[in-house]
Amino acid sequence: xxxxxxxxxxxxxxxxxxxxxxxxxxxxxxxxxxxxxxxxxxxxxxxxxxxxxxxxxxxxxxxxxxx
Numbered sequence: 001x002x003x004x005x006x007x008x009x010x011x012x013x014x015x016x017x018x019x020x021x022x023x024x025x026x027x028x029x030x031x032x033x034x035x036x037x038x039x040x041x042x043x044x045x046x047x048x049x050x051x052x053x054x055x056x057x058x059x060x061x062x063x064x065x066x067x
Contacts (some may be wrong), residue, residue: 030062041066 029052031060040054054057 007023028060028062029058030064031057032064032066035065 027047029046029050030044031040031054032044033039034041040057043053045052052056052061
């Protein structure tokens with residue numbers, strides 16, 4: 001009985017961790033950089049209220065190369 005309870009707790013913690021990682025990855029903004037100039041050309045915020053831009057980059061973002 002106690003082993004099933006412990007397994008259930010561990011499984012729930014694992015599923016919660018996966019959900020947290022997925023939601024964190026999906027909310028990271030995309031920053032488009034030009035291949036030729038290596039400069040930011042566009043910034044896409046996915047979370048309402050984020051005020052990041054090419055001049056104000058966040059600590060973590062998805063780096064997307066464009067022409």
